[in-house]
Amino acid sequence: MGMLKEQRIVITGASSGIGSEMARQLSKRGAFVVLAARNQDKLEQVGAGLSGPFGLVRLDVSSEESVAEAFQRINDTYGSVDCLINNAGFGRFKPFTETPMNEFESMMDVNYMGVVRCTKAVLPGMLAAGKGHIVNIASIAGKLGTAKSSAYSASKHAVLGFTNALRQELRGTGVTLSAVNPGPIDTPFFTEADPDGSYVKNVGWFMMKPEKVAKAVVQVIERKKTEVDLPWAAGIGTKLYQLFPRLADKLAGGVINKK
Structure with missing residues (x-):
C-alpha cells in the first residue's frame, strides 16, 4: 500500500470494464481515486x-471543453493529479468497406485525441512539480493489425x-509515461465492438479477465514500467510479426483474424 497511499489517481472510462476494476484495486492500495466518465450514475455505482x-x-474525452472543465474541477476540489490513467475508448469491428x-x-477522436486532450490537461502541472x-x-491492436479492425487498430497505433x-520528450523531467497493451478482455467493450458475439466466440479461450489487466496496470504504476504487453504470448507474437511479417501472416492469419 505504501507508495500509492493518498496518491491522487484519475481514471478515464472508469464507469465499467477495466476502468472500474483498476479503481477497486488502486483504492485497496490506499490511493485516492478520481473516477471520470460520461455516465454519472455508473460512476456513483463504481x-x-x-x-x-x-x-x-x-x-467526455471527445470534448476539449469538457476535458478542460473536468480537470479544473479535479484540481480545485481534490488537488493536483499524481497519476492519470487514459483508459476511455471504444471499438467496432467491421470490414473496412462497411x-x-x-x-x-469517432474512434480516432475518443481513443487517440481523448488521450491527447487529457494529457495536455495534466502534463503542465506534473512538469512544474517535477513528478507524475x-x-x-x-x-495489442496498436502493434498488430487484424481483419475488421482497421479503424480501431489505427487509433491504437496512434496512441502508441x-x-x-x-x-522521449519527458526524459529527465521526473514524469513517467507508460503504455499498457492488452489483448482481448472479457468486459462490456465487446457489447459494442462485437454485437453478434462472433469474435468473442472465436477468441474466448484467449480473453483475459479484467482483474488480471488491472493488476498489471497497478504494477506498472508501482514499478514505473514504461510498457507492458498482455498476455505475454501476444507480446512475443507482435515481436515476431515485426521481424517476419510475411511468415507471421501465413502462420497466424487464421488465428488472429477470427472476427
Whole structure:
C-alpha cells in the first residue's frame, strides 16, 4: 500500500470494464481515486464499491471543453493529479468497406485525441512539480493489425506512436509515461465492438479477465514500467510479426483474424 497511499489517481472510462476494476484495486492500495466518465450514475455505482475515499467527475474525452472543465474541477476540489490513467475508448469491428467515415473519426477522436486532450490537461502541472505518471491503455491492436479492425487498430497505433514520442520528450523531467497493451478482455467493450458475439466466440479461450489487466496496470504504476504487453504470448507474437511479417501472416492469419 505504501507508495500509492493518498496518491491522487484519475481514471478515464472508469464507469465499467477495466476502468472500474483498476479503481477497486488502486483504492485497496490506499490511493485516492478520481473516477471520470460520461455516465454519472455508473460512476456513483463504481464509487460505492470502493474501499477508500474517492472523487468523481463527469468527463467526455471527445470534448476539449469538457476535458478542460473536468480537470479544473479535479484540481480545485481534490488537488493536483499524481497519476492519470487514459483508459476511455471504444471499438467496432467491421470490414473496412462497411465502416462509415464517422466511425473512423469517432474512434480516432475518443481513443487517440481523448488521450491527447487529457494529457495536455495534466502534463503542465506534473512538469512544474517535477513528478507524475501518465499511463495510456493502448492495445495489442496498436502493434498488430487484424481483419475488421482497421479503424480501431489505427487509433491504437496512434496512441502508441504518441506515447513513444512523448516519452522521449519527458526524459529527465521526473514524469513517467507508460503504455499498457492488452489483448482481448472479457468486459462490456465487446457489447459494442462485437454485437453478434462472433469474435468473442472465436477468441474466448484467449480473453483475459479484467482483474488480471488491472493488476498489471497497478504494477506498472508501482514499478514505473514504461510498457507492458498482455498476455505475454501476444507480446512475443507482435515481436515476431515485426521481424517476419510475411511468415507471421501465413502462420497466424487464421488465428488472429477470427472476427
